[in-house]
Amino acid sequence: xxxxxxxxxxxxxxxxxxxxxxxxxxxxxxxxxxxxxxxxxxxxxxxxxxxxxxxxxxxxxxxxxxxxxxxxxxxxxxxxxxxxxxxxxxxxxxxxxxxxxxxxxxxxxxxxxxxxxxxxxxxxxxxxxxxxxxxxxxxxxxxxxxxxxxxxxxxxxxxxxxxxxxxxxxxxxxxxxxxxxxxxxxxxxxxxxxxxxxxxxxxxxxxxxxxxxxxxxxxxxxxxxxxxxxxxxxxxxxxxxxxxxxxxxxxxxxxxxxxxxxxxxxxxxxxxxxxxxxxxxxxxxxxxxxxxxxxxxxxxxxxxxxxxxxxxxxxxxxxxxxxxxxxxxxxxxxxxxxxxxxxxxxxxxxxxxxxxxxxxxxxxxxxxxxxxxxxxxxxxxxxxxxxxxxxxxxxxxxxxxxxxxxxxxxxxxxxxxxxxxxxxxxxxxxxxxxxxxxxxxxxxxxxxxxxxxxxxxxxxxxxxxxxxxxx
Numbered sequence: 001x002x003x004x005x006x007x008x009x010x011x012x013x014x015x016x017x018x019x020x021x022x023x024x025x026x027x028x029x030x031x032x033x034x035x036x037x038x039x040x041x042x043x044x045x046x047x048x049x050x051x052x053x054x055x056x057x058x059x060x061x062x063x064x065x066x067x068x069x070x071x072x073x074x075x076x077x078x079x080x081x082x083x084x085x086x087x088x089x090x091x092x093x094x095x096x097x098x099x100x101x102x103x104x105x106x107x108x109x110x111x112x113x114x115x116x117x118x119x120x121x122x123x124x125x126x127x128x129x130x131x132x133x134x135x136x137x138x139x140x141x142x143x144x145x146x147x148x149x150x151x152x153x154x155x156x157x158x159x160x161x162x163x164x165x166x167x168x169x170x171x172x173x174x175x176x177x178x179x180x181x182x183x184x185x186x187x188x189x190x191x192x193x194x195x196x197x198x199x200x201x202x203x204x205x206x207x208x209x210x211x212x213x214x215x216x217x218x219x220x221x222x223x224x225x226x227x228x229x230x231x232x233x234x235x236x237x238x239x240x241x242x243x244x245x246x247x248x249x250x251x252x253x254x255x256x257x258x259x260x261x262x263x264x265x266x267x268x269x270x271x272x273x274x275x276x277x278x279x280x281x282x283x284x285x286x287x288x289x290x291x292x293x294x295x296x297x298x299x300x301x302x303x304x305x306x307x308x309x310x311x312x313x314x315x316x317x318x319x320x321x322x323x324x325x326x327x328x329x330x331x332x333x334x335x336x337x338x339x340x341x342x343x344x345x346x347x348x349x350x351x352x353x354x355x356x357x358x359x360x361x362x363x364x365x366x367x368x369x370x371x372x373x374x375x376x377x378x379x380x381x382x383x384x385x386x387x388x389x390x391x392x393x394x395x396x397x398x399x400x401x402x403x404x405x406x407x408x409x410x411x412x413x414x415x416x417x418x419x420x421x422x423x424x425x426x427x428x429x430x431x432x433x434x435x436x437x438x439x440x441x442x443x444x445x446x447x448x449x450x451x452x453x454x455x456x457x458x459x460x461x462x463x464x465x466x467x468x469x470x471x
Contacts, residue, residue, distance in 0.1 A: 026159045027258070027319040030166045030175075036325065038173040039251030041109045047237035048104040049097060049120060056093050057129055059222030060086065061136060062353055063215045068140045069279055069354075076201055078211075083133055084203035085212050090128035094121050106247055112174055119181040127188035134191035137199065139272055154187050222353075224366035232372050232395055233264075236388040239376040249385050255320065256331035256389065259312045260339070266304055267342040270297055274343075275350060282354045291415050292466040294347030296459055298422060301343050302429060303455035307448055309336040309433045314441065331389040333437050337430040338393040341400025344422055348403030351412050363406070368399035393430070397423060 060082050067078040101117045109116065138146040158179055165175030196202050240250050274297050281290040308315075309332075316329040349364075372395035379387045403409055404419040436447060 026162050028321050029163050031319070031325060032321045033166050033170065034172065034322070036248035036251035037108060039254045039325070040247030040249075041106050041173045041251075042176055043237050043250050043254035044104070044106055044241055044247065045101070045109075045116065045120075047234040047241075048100060050234040051238065052093075052097060052100060054223055055096075056090065056124070057086065057132060058089065058216065059219035060215060061132065061219075062222050063219055064133065064136050065140065065279070066218075066354070069283060076199075078215075079133060079137075079201050080204040081207035081211055082215065083129070083201060084205045084207045086129040086133075087203045088205065090124050094124040097121055097124065108247060109173065115174070116177055119177045123181065123184040123188060126185075127192060130195060131188050131191045133201065134195040134199075137195070137201070140276055142276055144273070150187060150190050154183050154190075157186070158183050232369050232392060232399070235369065235373050236376050236392065239373060240380065240385055240388070243377070243380055245380070245385050252325060252328050253331070253385050253388060255325045256328040257335055258320065259308060259315055259329075259332040260335035263305055263308055263336045263339045267301060267339045270300065271342055271346045274346065278346070278350045279354055282351055287413055287415055289466060290351070290413075291347070291417060292462055294343060294417065296462050296466070297343035297346070298340075299455055299458050299462065301340050302425070303451060303459075305337050305340050306429055306433055306451055306455075309333045309430075310436055310444055310447060310451075312336060313437055314444075330434075330437060331386055333434050334389040334393050334430065337426070337433065338389075338396040340426045340429075341396040344417065344419060345400040345403065347417060348401075348406075348409055348419075352403070352406075352409060355412055364402045365399050368395045368402075371395050371398060397426065 063082060064079060067075040071078065098117055098121050101120060102113065105113050105116060135147055138144070161179035161182055162175055165171045165178045169175070171178065237250055237254065240253065274293055277293055278290050281287070281293070312332040313329045316326040316332065320326040372391055375391040375394065376388055379391060401419040401423050404417055436444070439447075
């Protein structure tokens with residue numbers, strides 16, 4: 001089990017988030033050609049488009065997962081109806097996105113307004129949610145290589161296009177939009193062909209409204225739950241824009257997420273790998289095995305975040321060839337450590353999703369996003385834009401651990417996950433690594449070795465316990 005978890009996590013590390021990872025390694029070249037204004041325009045547009053991105057799927061991915069495990073002989077029929085419905089819905093969604101972009105594109109980018117709109121909307125019109133459905137199939141079939149090979153190819157293509165447009169053609173922030181458009185189109189085609197031709201999962205446009213309404217009753221309550229991801233990741237930039245924080249400062253804050261994007265990719269890879277394993281355990285009522293898998297995931301995340309946060313300063317100095325932007329590394333430490341919320345968050349909420357208790361998920365996740373916005377509205381005017389990193393950390397911790405306190409969760413799983421202990425450890429590790437962020441490289445190397453030894457020993461011990469239970 002643990003071998004499959006780590007092997008799939010390693011493969012999923014090249015999954016859809018690979019574009020962010022690939023862009024990370026092109027930073028030494030492109031940051032020489034970019035300013036805070038370029039980052040600011042990109043961050044603001046990304047934040048506003050993220051504001052409605054959750055409505056593209058309407059939470060129906062939870063139905064894809066549940067029908068796959070609960071109706072193994074008939075799930076394709078359900079998927080085809082969902083595919084048809086989402087294809088039609090995405091025309092409406094694309095129109096809404098276009099209208100939003102026309103309103104929110106910053107004045108500094110007004111000369112490229114229509115081109116930005118075209119590059120963001122066109123992939124939706126032609127492909128809808130093809131990539132979402134096909135990648136979900138590969139994930140649930142535990143075929144991570146199908147996702148990873150695409151991610152590797154298109155990640156490398158993204159690097160080349162970013163360098164081409166930003167460094168060679170001097171396109172500034174538009175370089176990102178050009179490369180994202182080209183990669184997005186080709187990536188969608190690579191999923192469209194196997195989904196429609198090989199797997200025969202084609203959209204049914206005369207779907208049964210009664211069936212779709214039944215699905216939406218389960219999926220719609222998930223929308224606020226998924227919307228929390230936007231509220232926590234991107235809403236701070238929207239708040240800054242609303243509070244008249246300069247586009248340059250918004251750009252500098254966006255740069256502080258450079259290492260955070262790497263950790264987000266890793267956390268997504270880890271949870272993509274552990275998700276099907278947890279669902280399988282829930283289906284077989286192996287609750288103790290699910291708990292140990294969650295613990296192993298959490299320790300793995302502790303190790304990854306601590307080591308990455310420890311070296312954020314050096315990473316910024318090497319990769320960001322802009323002294324003003326590289327100075328934001330100290331915020332990166334906090335942002336990286338905030339992603340420690342995810343394994344415990346998945347441990348609590350995946351069981352609620354599996355049992356279709358979606359109507360209560362928003363109570364935790366959406367509320368965490370609202371807390372983040374309220375704290376930003378109050379604190380940014382008082383302490384400056386940098387405080388948003390701390391409010392993000394606080395909100396993530398709320399979202400990660402409050403789910404264990406829900407009555408519905410306790411009814412489904414009587415086992416104690418010790419959430420308060422994990423939360424305290426996360427806070428202490430964050431405080432500790434922040435104090436170490438400026439120590440010498442030699443001392444950081446020693447701390448890294450000690451950390452790998454400690455966390456690796458704990459994972460080894462937990463794996464032995466898990467194997468003992470499984471046998």
